[in-house]
Amino acid sequence: METAVQQHTYKKENALFPFCKGCGHHHYVNHLDEALVKLNLDPNKVCIVSDIGCIGILDSLFATPHTFHTTHGRSTAFATGIELADGILNDSKLKTIVVIGDGGATIGLLHLVNAALMNVDVTVLLANNFLYGMTGGQHSQFSPLEFVTPTTPAGNIVPPMDICSIVKSCGATFVRQAAATDKQLGDVIAEAIAHPGFALVEILELCPEWALPFNKIDGKSINEKLHAENNMNAAAVRQDFTTLYKEKVLGSPKKMVDDTITPKYSSALNGTCRIVLAGTAGEKVQLASFLFMKSAISSTLHATQKNDNPVTQGSGFSLSEVCISSEEILYTGIDTPDVVIISSPEGLKEVTANGTLARCSSDTIVVAEQTLSEFDCAGKVSRLPLRALCTGSRAALSALASLNMIKGWVSQDALLEMIDGKFKEKSLLYHRDIEALIPFVKI
Ligand code: SF4
Numbered sequence: 358m359e360t361a362v363q364q365h366t367y368k369k370e371n372a373l374f375p376f377c378k379g380c381g382h383h384h385y386v387n388h389l390d391e392a393l394v395k396l397n398l399d400p401n402k403v404c405i406v407s408d409i410g411c412i413g414i415l416d417s418l419f420a421t422p423h424t425f426h427t428t429h430g431r432s433t434a435f436a437t438g439i440e441l442a443d444g445i446l447n448d449s450k451l452k453t454i455v456v457i458g459d460g461g462a463t464i465g466l467l468h469l470v471n472a473a474l475m476n477v478d479v480t481v482l483l484a485n486n487f488l489y490g491m492t493g494g495q496h497s498q499f500s501p502l503e504f505v506t507p508t509t510p511a512g513n514i515v516p517p518m519d520i521c522s523i524v525k526s527c528g529a530t531f532v533r534q535a536a537a538t539d540k541q542l543g544d545v546i547a548e549a550i551a552h553p554g555f556a557l558v559e560i561l562e563l564c565p566e567w568a569l570p571f572n573k574i575d576g577k578s579i580n581e582k583l584h585a586e587n588n589m590n591a592a593a594v595r596q597d598f599t600t601l602y603k604e605k606v607l608g609s610p611k612k613m614v615d616d617t618i619t620p621k622y623s624s625a626l627n628g629t630c631r632i633v634l635a636g637t638a639g640e641k642v643q644l645a646s647f648l649f650m651k652s653a654i655s656s657t658l659h660a661t662q663k664n665d666n667p668v669t670q671g672s673g674f675s676l677s678e679v680c681i682s683s684e685e686i687l688y689t690g691i692d693t694p695d696v697v698i699i700s701s702p703e704g705l706k707e708v709t710a711n712g713t714l715a716r717c718s719s720d721t722i723v724v725a726e727q728t729l730s731e732f733d734c735a736g737k738v739s740r741l742p743l744r745a746l747c748t749g750s751r752a753a754l755s756a757l758a759s760l761n762m763i764k765g766w767v768s769q770d771a772l773l774e775m776i777d778g779k780f781k782e783k784s785l786l787y788h789r790d791i792e793a794l795i796p797f798v799k800i
């Protein structure tokens with residue numbers, strides 16, 4: 358293996374990780390970097406081939422190696438081609454590393470199988486967090502039994518695929534499984550990269566955004582749990598899918614929350630009110646919209662909600678558009694907003710960039726955190742000490758609830774009921790915020 362001047366990192370200086378707080382991908386990136394440093398590879402002889410999903414945006418964090426971003430599940434096929442071309446045209450000087458999640462591995466399974474069968478000199482680092490993180494937390498073929506996701510609300514009834522056994526059965530000679538938090542993972546990855554021929558490391562991770570809210574799972578239990586599931590996978594007698602579905606899904610109560618809303622309040626709203634909330638991911642901006650939308654339905658109104666955030670769910674800006682109406686809502690877009698609430702600099706940047714502020718009319722009510730920089734907008738702008746009074750995580754909902762207290766778009770009783778139901782004893786903080794904010798609202 359060729360070496361070069363000792364590198365201390367292959368990442369970009371001050372690289373800003375785009376992943377949600379607590380995401381296993383942080384460990385993955387750092388361990389990969391550690392392995393490259395350990396091997397002291399010439400960055401020009403390293404090619405990182407990334408796939409889809411949150412892990413797929415890792416390549417932007419690396420400064421010096423070649424990076425190649427590919428399509429759904431096809432990274433291993435591209436890597437195979439790169440490796441063959443390098444072997445035939447360039448005497449196998451390149452180390453080709455596939456960065457793929459469990460979603461990509463499921464979609465492109467045959468490419469993994471074929472690369473293992475060919476024993477092409479490619480290292481596959483498979484980030485398995487048991488679900489599709491970027492697209493909404495749907496289960497994957499790697500989800501453990503009973504794993505609760507938006508697509509398996511009663512718990513997953515299909516045993517997980519055992520990728521290690523699959524590639525071993527295809528002749529792979531280096532196959533390992535490790536947790537992302539494992540301190541030895543950098544060494545394991547280095548060994549896999551140095552291994553001549555196909556190598557796969559399955560890296561078990563947690564997606565705090567989608568796995569933690571619905572499942573009792575933590576870093577420590579990950580290894581044990583997956584091994585147990587895989588053993589069940591090998592059980593000699595299994596119920597067929599239809600029998601299981603009838604018994605476990607149709608025949609048992611849903612494990613996820615039943616969100617059925619029965620209208621029991623009323624509202625004086627006549628027409629439609631279109632509201633944009635803009636803030637920072639993790640500060641309950643979309644939850645504020647969701648509770649407001651539910652309270653609108655409870656107030657016998659129609660309601661829609663549309664969310665936007667960067668590809669990773671829990672970092673960067675968070676935007677939500679909610680429409681409430683006394684009439685059926687046939688158009689869910691917001692051309693001219695009636696209300697815009699901006700609770701953080703990330704929110705301001707986004708509503709500036711996406712044109713929301715430019716589309717405000719002189720009737721638009723704009724409530725903005727008072728410490729934000731100046732911005733151009735035709736609307737009636739009130740600057741409130743949202744973050745000082747409510748903290749970032751309550752700012753959006755408290756601002757919306759105090760505006761609603763004055764304007765009466767939805768029943769305030771319905772909204773407070775939603776807040777109390779969601780936050781239990783902590784809802785008192787919202788009651789306090791609403792009272793504190795009202796004197797500042799000038800509309
Ligand atoms: S959505 Fe899940 S997998 Fe994606 S960055 Fe967030 S925590 Fe990580």
Ligand SMILES: [Mg+2]
Binds near residue numbers: 410459
């Ligand atoms: Mg995944």
